[in-house]
Amino acid sequence: MRSDRTLTIVTRTLAVISAAIVVLVVGFLLRESTPALRQIGVSRFFTDASWHPRSGEFNLTPMIVATLVTSLGAIVVAAPMGIASAVFVNFYASRRLAAWHRTLIELLAGIPSVVFGLWGLVVLAPIVATFGGSGQNLFTATIVLGLMVLPTVALLSDAAIAALPREWIQGAAALGIGRSAIVGWIVLPGARRGIGSGIVLALTRALGETMAVLMLAGNIVEMPSSLLSPGRTLNANIALELGYASVGHRSVLFVSGLMLMLVVSAIIFLVSRQRGTRRDR
Amino acid sequence: MRSYLLAFSLLLLCLMFAGCTSASSTKHIPDELSGQLTLTGSSTIAPLATEIAMRFEQQHPNVRIDVQTGGSGKGIADVRQRVTDIGMASRPLASDEADLTAHQIAADGVGLIVHASNPVKELTPDQIIAIYTDKINNWKDVGGEDKEITVVHKAEGRATLEVFLGHFVIDNPSVKGDVIVGENEHAVKTVAGIKGAIGYVSIGTAEADIESGVLIRLLPLDGVAANTANVASGTFPMSRPLNLVTADSGSKLAGKFIQFCQSADVHDLVKSQYFVPITSESEIAK
Secondary structure (H helix, E strand, C coil): CHHHHHHHHHHHHHHHHHHHHHHHHHHHHHHHHHHHHHHHCCCHHHHCCCEEHHHCEECCHHHHHHHHHHHHHHHHHHHHHHHHHHHHHHHHCCHHHHHHHHHHHHHHHHCCHHHHHHHHHHHHHHHHHCCCCCCCCHHHHHHHHHHHHHHHHHHHHHHHHHCCCHHHHHHHHHCCCCHHHHHHHHHHHHCHHHHHHHHHHHHHHHHHCCHHHHHHCECCCCCCCCCCCCECCHHHHHHHHHHHCCHHHHHHHHHHHHHHHHHHHHHHHHHHHHHHHHHHC | CHHHHHHHHHHHHHHHHHHCCCCCCCCCCCCCCCEEEEEEECCCCHHHHHHHHHHHHHHCCCEEEEEEECCHHHHHHHHHCCCCCEEEECCCCCHHHCCEEEEEEEEEEEEEEEECCCCCCCCCHHHHHHHHCCCCCEHHHHCCCCCECEEEEECCCCHHHHHHHHHHCCCHHHCCCCEEECCHHHHHHHHHHCCCEEEEEEHHHHHHHHHCCCCEEEECECCECCCHHHHHHCCCCCEEEEEEEEECCCCHHHHHHHHHHHCHHHHHHHHHCCCEECCCHHHCCC
16 A cells, blocks of 8 residues: 555656656747747748848758658658568567577667768768769668668567467467468557557657768758758758857757757657547547 | 767856856965956857866866857957956957957868869869859869769858858858768768868868878868968968957966967867967967
8 A cells, every 4th residue: 555655656756757858848949949939930930042040041941841851761761671570580580590680680779870870971872972963862861760760660560569469370370371461461460559659769769860860961951852862951950050059040940949849749649649540449 | 969069068067167156265275376267259269268278177276267159259349348358269350459469379270172083183262162152063164074063061150161151252142062061070071972072171180081091182272282280370371360369467367378278288189179289389479
């Protein structure tokens, strides 16, 4: 009884703290960006001719597009590989090979983003440059970002598949259903929710990644015309310019942070709403 | 990101000093320096000044030095109004600022770099402006191979960008870059990876990289070779002094600190920030 009360207090306090951190960060972003929003107005961040904060041009739209393109592109790269790797370790690999594969994927998750960025800059970008241009563009950034979030998809899908009731798979096998059909008709639909959370987590991680993207995306603020055009993400924008920004410039950079927060919240809101309706059925 | 880290450590330092204003000076040892110094001004010099201040504080435990940024203009205005002990200005003093004294602690030179395989030996200022404003797009138009020019530019607000734009009198929105980078090292890696690239970086960084075998080459400017020796002597045109500015009646502590900043004891710190140390006392700008 007493330990129950203690646990209630502890969990409540910790839960409140973790929720409060989000509110505090958003509040901070709002406070820091208020001077710019008040002085410049919200609409100019979408309608100005370009992004030249020192010359009074503040268009953020190309950066919002670049952020979405690289993050969603990363998921397109990471999701098939991650799910395939999870299926492989659970159904196709020998026990020893599966253990090795899992360790390697976990190691991939531990590589720092600067190392990924450096590798992309020195190895991948010159290869992409053979298609024309500098090799530092949204495509290069997307590929590396995809590799970076791959472990998130792979490990969470792996856990979701491993958590499926044994009886489903054994029952299906007893009915004489082949391995590929079991994976396609029973395992993947059954583990749908777990794989889905893996993908959402990977997407938010991709949206938040700064360093590797900054080193690879070319950072030109222009509406991208193809995957091979350079682009700058909202986070790269902050990291590139904050170090030298004066007071007014700084406030504008916080607006780009606020914008990123809005993009992330919109995506999370959409995903959770869709999940909510699915649960109702 | 180095600059990011520096900004953060600067912030931490400021917070730290905010908490310990009147803690020291109780144990006063004769002949030992004590007291508090405030530096404000150029954000280019601030990271270097912070590093030097830390070393100075280690040697003189009773001294507290507070470094704040706000631009060269603020540094000079603050010294005039006596709100700060030392101002930091990353430019020479103007003629109407003769009431103040500038003490140069280092020089910052910016050089143009190309890939090591690029046969072009030198570019005229007009050619450089044309390349950066997208009027020339191929190396063959400036005497090189038939290869597209990849223009590597810096993010808005960077110190090297300011020097570059100021020297060639280009308006930043008119620059059409192909790649925008942040750090000097990022620019060097980018140019080394693209055969047709041109960029500009701190000469100190470029020299260190060329020595370690990175495939880039520094282009001379107005016939002057881009190297740290020419920056230190002041003959290289695209450079600027990094000055500490005081009013004529500076305190004894301020004088000691400036001497320390100009001494060989801090050359490693100056170099680690990719600036060029001033080689001897005689070259101190007045």
